[in-house]
Amino acid sequence: MSEWKKICLVNDIPVLGSRRVARERGMDVAVFRNSEDQVFAVLDRCPHKGGPLSQGIVFGTSVACPLHNWTIELEDGCARAPDEGCVQKFSCKVEAGIVHLDHTELATLAIDVTPPRAGPGSTTGALGDASFDVQAPHTA
Ligand code: FES
Numbered sequence: 001m002s003e004w005k006k007i008c009l010v011n012d013i014p015v016l017g018s019r020r021v022a023r024e025r026g027m028d029v030a031v032f033r034n035s036e037d038q039v040f041a042v043l044d045r046c047p048h049k050g051g052p053l054s055q056g057i058v059f060g061t062s063v064a065c066p067l068h069n070w071t072i073e074l075e076d077g078c079a080r081a082p083d084e085g086c087v088q089k090f091s092c093k094v095e096a097g098i099v100h101l102d103h104t105e106l107a108t109l110a111i112d113v114t115p116p117r118a119g120p121g122s123t124t125g126a127l128g129d130a131s132f133d134v135q136a137p138h139t140a
Pocket residue numbers: 046047048049050051065066067068069070
């Protein structure tokens with residue numbers, strides 16, 4: 001049985017934007033909101049070369065990585081063909097406008113995945129008392 005942790009209000013996430021949720025161990029989790037107010041959560045690390053997906057462009061149920069434009073499907077965390085690879089997906093639910101993530105998954109999934117050693121993705125994962133921050137939606 002899941003133990004859910006309150007993260008933020010759906011309205012705290014910009015439409016077509018994201019928030020990053022810091023964890024005690026492991027890289028941040030990126031929580032996305034699309035134009036239909038659907039919410040998704042994946043590790044903030046592109047399966048290609050570790051780009052910060054939280055800074056990508058959200059469209060439909062996908063995000064385009066800001067580094068090399070791979071499309072990652074947010075429902076399963078997998079790259080759209082012809083690209084290959086998946087990022088860790090996290091369970092999330094929205095109840096009464098509040099976004100929840102699974103407490104056990106936050107504490108255990110992908111905690112051994114490391115940030116890239118250089119590049120924009122290397123700046124994610126900062127810990128501190130700010131447990132998340134806002135990534136503004138990108139405009140074309
Ligand atoms: S790091 Fe994301 S597409 Fe290359």
